[in-house]
Amino acid sequence: MPRALITGITGQDGLYLAELLLSKGYEVYGFMRGQNNPKRELVESTVPDVKLLTGDLTDLSSLMRALEASQPDEFYNLGAISFVAYSWENAHVTSEVTGQGVLNALESVRLFAGKDAHTIRFYQASSSEMFGKVQQVPQSEETLLWPRSPYGVAKVFGHYMTINYRESYGMHASSGILFNHESPRRGPEFVTRKISQAVARISLGLQDSITLGNLDARRDWGFAGDYVEAMWLMLQQDEADDYVISTNETHEIREYLDLAFAHVGIEDWEPLVKQDPRFMRPAEVDLLIGDSTKARTTLGWNPKVDFPSLVTMMVDSDLAEQKRLVGLS
Ligand code: NAP
Numbered sequence: 001m002p003r004a005l006i007t008g009i010t011g012q013d014g015l016y017l018a019e020l021l022l023s024k025g026y027e028v029y030g031f032m033r034g035q036n037n038p039k040r041e042l043v044e045s046t047v048p049d050v051k052l053l054t055g056d057l058t059d060l061s062s063l064m065r066a067l068e069a070s071q072p073d074e075f076y077n078l079g080a081i082s083f084v085a086y087s088w089e090n091a092h093v094t095s096e097v098t099g100q101g102v103l104n105a106l107e108s109v110r111l112f113a114g115k116d117a118h119t120i121r122f123y124q125a126s127s128s129e130m131f132g133k134v135q136q137v138p139q140s141e142e143t144l145l146w147p148r149s150p151y152g153v154a155k156v157f158g159h160y161m162t163i164n165y166r167e168s169y170g171m172h173a174s175s176g177i178l179f180n181h182e183s184p185r186r187g188p189e190f191v192t193r194k195i196s197q198a199v200a201r202i203s204l205g206l207q208d209s210i211t212l213g214n215l216d217a218r219r220d221w222g223f224a225g226d227y228v229e230a231m232w233l234m235l236q237q238d239e240a241d242d243y244v245i246s247t248n249e250t251h252e253i254r255e256y257l258d259l260a261f262a263h264v265g266i267e268d269w270e271p272l273v274k275q276d277p278r279f280m281r282p283a284e285v286d287l288l289i290g291d292s293t294k295a296r297t298t299l300g301w302n303p304k305v306d307f308p309s310l311v312t313m314m315v316d317s318d319l320a321e322q323k324r325l326v327g328l329s
């Protein structure tokens, strides 16, 4: 039975990846921080077969202990402070967790396994946020990185550390440059979920309007369930490498609003959407659109859920949740 260790188990991708690996017969260990973490219950009820270990990406010895306890064949480093807006106000801790946390994870494998470090296949959750002020359209593995946020800068550090450990120590360390991926498990601070939750509440008469920031930004949005499959495929290759994972389509936030409101029968949504500078960013990433040709040809990966299906999946899930919360179902 192969064994996998996942950091970020309490997050959106951690849960989907754990489900995928359990379905493939893996013994799965989840690394989570904190005494009395409020997300523990969610993990225990969603993926009860995952064995939980506590620690923090900023604490090398806790990663070493997790490796000792899990003896993994595969290590998926998904843990990060992942909310871009938060990273300006908390730049130091973001660089420690999202940046140096990657170095700690890589170093823990190297120290733990020594000359056998290549036998623990390592996945780093890199991000399209690294492309920032994009230097090429669409963005591929060859595109120059130009991060626009402390989060993006920290991800660039982690990305190059992963490549460096591959080149310096022969580690099987791959970096997935994933474009935005969403799901009903997305945190409500991210724009897609913020909208799907508000649309559900507005249609049920529980909320009057939604306040957003920049509606002109464009993102290449996919479904998280499809994207964790790409992570797994990367670690099944003989050689470690870097791959862009994307749908290769881009959409404005306005298009997400169009589809989400239309799904609950509201065509004229403009009066229901307010804008507030509070939600604008000091530097914006205006346009993301990926070119995932390499992943499609080498890994045989293809996204299955398209943009309209993703939007309706999220709105339907929030409608069900809101109805349950107010006792309508
Ligand atoms: P998420 O839902 O925000 O999950 C982040 C996870 O990191 C949570 O489990 C969180 O645990 C954990 N974490 C935070 N600080 C930690 C620390 N100091 N030590 C250990 N764990 C810590 O993010 P996601 O959407 O699943 O994304 C997974 C990874 O992919 C992240 O690295 C993200 O940056 C990257 N990524 C995401 C996307 C996307 O569109 N979703 C795209 C590209 C890359 P708590 O519950 O304790 O906070």
Ligand code: G4F
Residues within 6 Å of the ligand: 082, 083, 084, 085, 126, 127, 128, 129, 178, 179, 180, 181, 189, 190, 191, 192, 194, 211, 212, 213, 214, 215, 217, 218, 219, 253, 279, 280, 281, 284, 285, 288
């Ligand atoms: O949903 P977002 O917060 O995601 P963002 O910044 O693109 O980051 C996500 O994707 C990255 C991959 O490219 C990941 F690495 C990262 O961890 C995270 O998962 O914002 C999307 C866009 C931005 O342009 C933002 O300015 O939506 C715009 N936006 C407009 N109003 C808003 C809002 N974003 C949020 N969160 N809240 C708003 O009210």
